[in-house]
Amino acid sequence: MFNMKNKKLIAIFFLSIILVISGIAYYKNKIEWQYNPIKVIQKSFKFKNKHDSEAYKKCYKYPESIQEDSIDNIESVNIINIDKVNDANLYKSFIDSNNIDEEDIEIYKVKYDIKFNDESKSSIGNGEDEIDYILAKDQSSKWKIYSWGR
Known part of the structure; x- marks a missing residue:
């Protein structure tokens, strides 16, 4: 056959x-x-751990704001937890100042543990910290980190 x-x-x-x-x-x-906004945050931490600044910058809306020497100073960084923030005022403030639709923004509080090669070169010390990440969709519906801070 x-x-x-x-x-x-x-x-x-x-x-x-x-x-x-x-x-x-x-x-x-x-x-x-x-x-997926949570995966963007997770990947940004993974890229920080690998000292892959090019991949790390792809997670951000404004990659030029990333200081490469701060990434190189990280010995290790690990996410402890990621919680969605539901503060309507925080969302409204970001939406109004950036002209973004409500469904295209998400805010997360990220608790993480970090260790630096040289702690004196960092504004925060070794150990646990918590920071808010504001993510928004870009024109191609990809999530990007717009800003982070306390």
């Missing part, structure tokens, strides 16, 4: 399909995090 040549062609065909599907799944997984 099938000769050896046909079997090889069928095998190559199925392997090609598997490779294409694997490539699509890999690519989707590689960019999927950009469409």
Whole structure:
């Protein structure tokens, strides 16, 4: 029924399909995090830990505000928890000053543990800290960190 040549062609065909599907799944997984605000925060911490400033900057709306030497001074940083902030005044203030729709903004309080290579070069010390992250969607519906602070 099938000769050896046909079997090889069928095998190559199925392997090609598997490779294409694997490539699509890999690519989707590689960019999927950009469409979830919590994953953007998690990735930003992961990139900080790896000292990958280029990838870290992709998490931010204004990457030029990132100081690379502050990333290099981090020995380790780990998220303890991420909680959504529901303070309507905080949302309103950001929405009004940035002309962003309410459904395109989310604010999270992130508790994390950080250790520096040289603690004297940091405005905060080693140990636990808590900070608010304001994220908003950009034109391509990807979430970006607009600002962070207390």
